[in-house]
Amino acid sequence: MRIPFRIALLMPTLLLLAACASAPGTNAPSPWGNARQLVLVTTDGWDASAGRLRRYERDGGDWREVGAATPVTVGRNGSAWGLGLHPAQSDGPQKREGDGRAPAGVFALGTAFGYGASAATPMPYQAMGADDYCIDVNASPLYNRIVDAGTVGRDAVAESTEPMRRDLHAGGDQRYRLGLVIEHNPQRLSGAGSCIFAHLWKAPGEPTAGCTAMADPAMEALLAWLRPQQRPVFVLLPQAELRRLRQDWHLPAP
Template sequence: MKIHRALRILAAGVIAFGGTIDSGRAQGIPGTVRQLLVSVAPGWDSSQGVLRLYERPDGSAPWRPVGDGKIPVLYGRNGLAWGLGILPVPSGLSKKEKDGRAPAGCFAIGTVYGYAGKLPKGSDFRYRQVSEWDAWPDDPQNPYYNQHVVIDPKQGIPDWFQKQKMRHGDPAYAWLVEIRHNSGPIRPGAGSAIFMHIRRGANRPSAGCTTMEEDNLVQVIRWLRTAMNPHYVLLPRKEYERFQTSWGLPDFP
């Protein structure tokens, strides 16, 4: 699975960083994926679960766990719903904008965004420092829905910018690991701005992201490698068992 990122300079003074994913979806995890972040929830309505990291040297090798522990994570306050990732998923409850559910499925990891000038020491991944003009629109009527955009204030500031900007001092967003849900083609209203980020508390679920303690998130960021094409799998336990063989997923004790 290849991600083609495009840069468009638009007349309204907005730079949009869009992306498309090859329309032919694979039936299992592609062989080019050598890092896998796996999170399993107890059920569809669960807002808590655990995350484990896996690696393999090539597409024909078995997955091996990285580290010896599970990372506690939080999901959407209303649980999970099927998302739009790289693998086909069954019909059923689907992720919608502002439904309070995290998207389930298999997703490419896009870019890491953050307030800091550079990634944590030892990191080797795509990174953008979020400026005061970065935004990620979540309004389905916005032409840049679910895209990273950068405003050029010299050409005018759109009315929607203040509510959609990415940098507003929120410590929970100091680090954002992009989960490429609904990224190509983008379906308005199918959910936007899905990331891994710092949790707001041990028992405070998100609006649809996967959250964790800051130290654990930094650990994940340091582990990510662009060359290993990392992907994220999030599923309820029963669905994980259902798709483990066909998707080529690792054992998740």
Template sequence: MMRNRFHASKRAFGWFFAFILFVGSAFAGGLDSSVQQMIVSIAPDWNASTGKLQFFERTNGEWKAAGPAIPVLYGKNGLVWGRGVFGTDEPGTHKQEHDGRAPAGVFKIGTIYTYDSALPSGAKYPFHTVGAGDAWIDDVNSPDYNKHVTVDPANPPPWFEKEKMRHGDFAYHWLVEIRHNSDPPVANGGSAIFFHIRRGPARKTAGCTTMAEDDLVKLIRWLRADKHPHYALLPRSEYEAKWKAWGLPSPQEASAVMP
């Protein structure tokens, strides 16, 4: 009898401990403390194609603006949930290839790609000089979908002309990788999402976030890999609902980019 009671108590304690762990994990969300740089952009609503962006740095657990707000452009059809650190598990529609929408959520910042052999003076961040054989794959049927690949430019595969990265296009002089749908890529989940130079102050994008070249260069000079920079792009209603749980700057701190 005593042995049965002991085993029953042990099982009950085990269930209670598992419940505590579950509740703790449910409320322990938010960005890891290693994330010390955050790029924040808040759109007026899901259908917006313009907004503002601002840099933030975290010191002693507090986010503080690291510069003024700057104007940016998003997808020509607005925003939709993306696949990143946050956003992947949100209910509703998620980004698809060629939908003309920018992915909403929180995303890691990846590699900088440039036509140049070096970053701007003062910059210190992982980069890759785009050569004649570099490509970014947007073919949803390719095993390398939404990945950077390099081929022999003297003997390129048939698809290379469509996917190559070096076009001499001024807008792609600097590409800062936004790691949407990257870990791992989901077929047709959207590809090639970057910060890059805008084509004009009102020229909307296919899903990237664009800005004036001077502002993009400021961003590149500011980024530091050891501060694990992330990008938060959300419509205002979602930002106000999720900032605290996700560990983002408060609406008061981000007031300069609030529509």
């Protein structure tokens, strides 16, 4: 079909207006706009090591809370902006390797893992063995990956402080008996933070090196509820940041 000359002259302007209508800073869809399940952890401030975890779901409308809130702990030094699905934030601390802070922001959820051969969850599950390590060595080409020492070689995991079978390598530690990968720093930028999980806490109220920890029943309920087809996301924010960003990021009300 031939376009009339006057309309053709207007088309560049119309295309520019359409581009502006979906430019950043408008009500454009967020990278997690297709999420139908959301795990929300809130803390009282950047330096708080304790928080509350809530679960939400939606079906084309507003977020609806599911179940009861549960206490969790985060990094021993609180939280800091991580690298995930959200836009970069300059106002506040930034996550770094070894800083004792949990990454804040919006993140995809990865594989569930644990000591058993299987777990009661619809999420993809990886049974951890004695040779499985998460690499937290900044200079390693395997940084922020869970690897099998039998495949990559013993030298590749020699400096890692994250054996995934802590019961075998860390005096019977049960914290990784059940867990879930939080996809912080998916590009594996050196020094930006690695091996971020949701996992069991060692004792009630004890903070972590940067993960989110909780009681066994809370973890079991979370894993049973999550559905990969619902594209679940994990959100961790201080309360003040949640209030500031809730509308722009289409998050549940504080």
